[in-house]
Amino acid sequence: MIKKSVYNKLVKLNLKHKSSAIALIDPDIKNDSKLGKIVNIANNAGFDAIFVGGSIIMDSLFDSRLKFIKSNTDLPVILFPGSSNQVSKEADALLYLSLISGRNPQYLIGEHVKSAPKIYSIGLETIPTGYILIDGGCKTSVEIISNTISLPPNKMDIILSHALAGQFLGQKLIYLEMGSNSNKTIDPELVKYIKSKLSIPLIVGGGIKTVKSAKEISNSGADFIVLSSLLEQSLDMSYLKEVCDSIHEY
Numbered sequence: 001m002i003k004k005s006v007y008n009k010l011v012k013l014n015l016k017h018k019s020s021a022i023a024l025i026d027p028d029i030k031n032d033s034k035l036g037k038i039v040n041i042a043n044n045a046g047f048d049a050i051f052v053g054g055s056i057i058m059d060s061l062f063d064s065r066l067k068f069i070k071s072n073t074d075l076p077v078i079l080f081p082g083s084s085n086q087v088s089k090e091a092d093a094l095l096y097l098s099l100i101s102g103r104n105p106q107y108l109i110g111e112h113v114k115s116a117p118k119i120y121s122i123g124l125e126t127i128p129t130g131y132i133l134i135d136g137g138c139k140t141s142v143e144i145i146s147n148t149i150s151l152p153p154n155k156m157d158i159i160l161s162h163a164l165a166g167q168f169l170g171q172k173l174i175y176l177e178m179g180s181n182s183n184k185t186i187d188p189e190l191v192k193y194i195k196s197k198l199s200i201p202l203i204v205g206g207g208i209k210t211v212k213s214a215k216e217i218s219n220s221g222a223d224f225i226v227l228s229s230l231l232e233q234s235l236d237m238s239y240l241k242e243v244c245d246s247i248h249e250y
Contacts, residue, residue: 006076006093007127007172010224011201013048017248019218023047024080024180024205024228026054027065034235035065039072041237046244051226052091053080055141066090078127082145084115093125095173100166101132102148129173129203130166132159134186136207140179153178153186156193163194163202173224174198178206180228185213188220195221215246 013020023042025031031038042050050073052066067090070077079086079094087094099107119126133142135150143150151159163174176194178186185207195202204217205226217225225247231240 006078006125009076010049010127014201014223017048019222019247020048020224021046021244021247022049022051022203022205022224022226023075023231024051024053024226025069026180026228026232027052027057027062027069028054029058029061031232032065034232035068036072037235038231039069041231041235041240042075043073045237045240046248047075047227049076049078051078051080051095053082053086055082055145057082057086062086063088063090079124081111081115082142084111084118087115087118087122087124089122089124091124093127094119095129095175096126097129097131097175098166098169098171099133099142099146099148100130100162101134101151102146104146104148107146107148127173128171129175130163130169130171131175131177132162132166134159134176134178134190134206136178136182136184138179138182140182142177142179150178153190156190159190160194160197163198167198167200171200173201173203175203175205177204180206182207185217188216191217191220191222195223211243211246214243215249218247218249 066088070090076092079091133150134153201223203224204222209230
């Protein structure tokens with residue numbers, strides 16, 4: 001029997017914070033030498049949950065790295081899978097991502113069909129999530145791997161139409177993504193516009209590398225803000241704590 005608890009915990013986080021801070025950890029070989037430090041920062045800088053996943057994993061050690069992360073934190077550990085291969089019993093839950101900004105059926109339903117029997121057999125909680133890529137000016141790993149095209153950031157009504165379609169299809173979260181290492185962040189006005197029309201929580205990620213950008217996205221109404229490149233590249237506990245505080249702050 002699959003327990004439905006992690007999603008409820010996520011929703012309750014925002015009863016005490018304006019927005020919640022999510023650490024996105026790429027469980028690939030490139031982070032092996034600093035994985036312990038990344039998890040320690042996630043534990044102590046004020047993050048509320050951990051997403052684990054990447055567009056591509058370059059070896060066969062995904063499960064062992066996920067197990068290491070899970071055994072060294074009390075935060076919810078939620079899979080952010082790049083494919084059906086990134087499903088594991090070591091996690092607390094899984095974002096059941098549907099790449100609704102693209103038209104590649106493999107990432108709309110194909111990967112879901114492949115992963116469903118394993119998810120069922122291990123009793124992993126799924127959180128249906130509408131995943132929307134926003135163009136940040138350079139081609140992202142997700143675009144390359146999924147063979148899809150990001151939505152133009154100035155086409156706010158088209159982005160809203162995708163977000164509402166995800167909501168009407170029964171997805172529990174909408175995730176606006178501009179690419180983890182983007183030099184741009186999603187326009188706070190776009191976030192405000194989308195959030196004003198949705199009745200489900202909104203996640204925003206990509207290019208958020210400063211206190212100012214984190215605070216702007218938080219003030220615009222994002223329920224969850226994902227930090228990835230800043231976490232991996234800076235490894236600066238005090239600065240990341242400042243960023244998380246700006247996300248939480250009313």
